[in-house]
Amino acid sequence: TNGVSYLHGKGIVHGDLNPLNVVIAAQSRPVRMKISDFGLSKFSYSKQLSQKKKEGEKPFEMELCMRKYWTLSEETDSLEGIKDATEDVIAAGCILFYYLTRGGHLFGNDFESILINLKEKKPVNLEIQVNTSKLLGSGFFGQVFEGKFNGDLVAVKQMTTTTAQKKIIQREMSTHIELNHVNVVKLLDVADSADNKFTHLALELCGGTLADYCQNNYSGPELPPDELVLYQIANGLHYIHSRNLVHRDIKPENILISMTTPVQMKVSDLSFVKKTREDFSQIFSQSEIRGTLQWLAPERLKVLTDNENKSTDLPAELPDGTIKSDTFSSGCVFFYFLTRGKHPFGKNQATVPANILKNKQEELVSYKQNLAADEANGRIPAGLIKLIEDMIQFEEKERIGLPEVIKQLAAVLYGMDKSKCQLRIVEASLGGNYIISSHPTELIIACAKQKKLIFYTAENLAIPFSNWRKKKDTFQHLNFEKLDSLEWN
Known part of the structure; x- marks a missing residue:
């Protein structure tokens, strides 16, 4: 040029x-x-x-x-x-x-x-090309076909562009296209079809869903160790939360498996995404309840059932929600994956929502009983069972957040030596005041002392940034003596 x-x-x-x-x-x-x-x-x-x-x-x-x-x-x-x-x-x-x-x-x-x-x-x-003979899936807002964009194979989400859906399409497009994380499906382009009947979203093509894998319908590359799968799911969702967004529809069908080697798990389908408040309270307003019943947190299901009992339309203003509703859904997905297809709240999908409202964890309790009776044959480590229990606590205030989930999973990976941890130290002299404002593209642990910033980089291992405020006690297991942790945000 x-x-x-x-x-x-x-x-x-x-x-x-x-x-x-x-x-x-x-x-x-x-x-x-x-x-x-x-x-x-x-x-x-x-x-x-x-x-x-x-x-x-x-x-x-x-x-x-x-x-x-x-x-x-x-x-x-x-x-x-x-x-x-x-x-x-x-x-x-x-x-x-x-x-x-x-x-x-x-x-x-x-x-x-x-x-x-x-x-x-x-x-x-440069246009999105859709192969309607190759249907990859379907959802509430449309169908997903195989297609091409820039000469590469992609997944094309085809959405009918009715007046009612324009707002939803615009919301998904404007929020999703700005996201860039290895554990979030990448939105490549958005365009209307030639006849203006559809809006096409060109998305990164993946090899299948977590539901496909657990139902033995997956034939792609081998998945990483179970603990790393969970870590990647939590990492992708935590990134979405860090951008002041709540997903609202976490379920096995919306966790995709990359076609790359090594495999990466990717959070997908931001159709129901909602902005949280800018004050870091992690609260979002609700005018309607969105999501899939079997994977909704109890506080969100309760709003629906209360309304059904009143036999009236939903009120204009619903109780505020928090990002911990995503944590609940993730905990259910974790159990589903580790048991290869079981929901912690029951076998019958029709009764799962009622069991969630009653805090009746049928399959989780049954699994724990079988594990106690024959511990040698238990697939899920006891520590992960406890983690899932903490994630699906009935009371929102007792439910742990994703930063703590990531921290515990990182510790498990570190202890198992499955993270291929390779640390290297780089010292950089810094003048007076300094600011770091962007979310990094690779996982890092960073500490600061006086005017030097020391970065510890590690493949598949990191202490989440939201935990850096905990000062040096967060880093004790790696012997970062006499170093002050760098506070994020």
């Missing part, structure tokens, strides 16, 4: 930009990209292409460098009369896409489609 801009500044329109005319000056340090053949040897690729044809070859890369595949102009046999710098800009944009996708073309995937789409001015590979 810098090279093309320079040419245009000199009054020169290149007219024949294509990947073959962008050369790599490898002898320089740093390596530089250079624009070549601007009006000197106009069709430099023609000799090479002719030679390849004589040898019986017609490679895609050489054919693709013909000018007709990089211009919207219908005149492709001559450079005479080309004075519009826009042609260079369009070609440069196509070249950027070609490079970033390592060989893809903005206007199609074969010669014929590229020419057709150039003529119709349709950059199809």
Whole structure:
């Protein structure tokens, strides 16, 4: 782009930009990209292409460098009369896409489609393409299909754009597209369909859901150890909470399994996401109860049942909720995963909501009794059972928060040596006052002393930032003597 801009500044329109005319000056340090053949040897690729044809070859890369595949102009046999710098800009944009996708073309995937789409001015590979024959799932707001975006396979959430749903779509789009965390499904793009009947959300494609895995319908890469699966779920949800959001629909179907190696668990479906107050109280207002009945916290179910008993519409203002309703749902999901498909509040899905309201933990109690009778055959460590019990406490005020959940799981992983912990120390001199305001993209433990900041980085292991206020006693198990902890937020 810098090279093309320079040419245009000199009054020169290149007219024949294509990947073959962008050369790599490898002898320089740093390596530089250079624009070549601007009006000197106009069709430099023609000799090479002719030679390849004589040898019986017609490679895609050489054919693709013909000018007709990089211009919207219908005149492709001559450079005479080309004075519009826009042609260079369009070609440069196509070249950027070609490079970033390592060989893809903005206007199609074969010669014929590229020419057709150039003529119709349709950059199809920047559009969300939906394969409606490959249904991946469905939910309250629409269906999820396999599709393509930027030439890559994606999951496309197709939502009917009725007036009533516009607000919900806008909420999910505006909050989700800003999130960037390894344990939260990435929203790549949002666009309306050509007929304006649907809104399409292009999402990171995953290999299945936690429900698929527990129901033996999963055939993707091997999952990490159970404790690490739980840690990643809690980590993703805690990140969402750190952005002043509450999920409101945590359930096995909304925990996805990545297609990457190593596998990462990803929190998905932010259709019901709600903003919490900006005062760090972690409270959110409610005008309606959203979520799936079998996974709702008791305080949210109670609002629904109280309303049913009154036989009236929900009041305009409902009691405020807190992010600990997500903690309750997560605790139920933890038990579901560890038992490979059992809900802590019962086998019968129809009676689970009533059992939640009665605090009747049928399956959890049964599991604990069997564990006591035959401890050798118990799959779930006693410490994790206790953690789940603390997460699904009936009273909200007695329920532990996700920072404590993460802390306990991190300690379990550290003790099991399953976290592949590799610590390295980096000292950085800091002047007077300093501020760190962004959520890091990798897990870190950090301590500060005087004007030096010491970072301890560890793969799959971290003390959550919300616990840093606990000062140095938080770090005692790692022997951080005489160091003051860095306070977050």
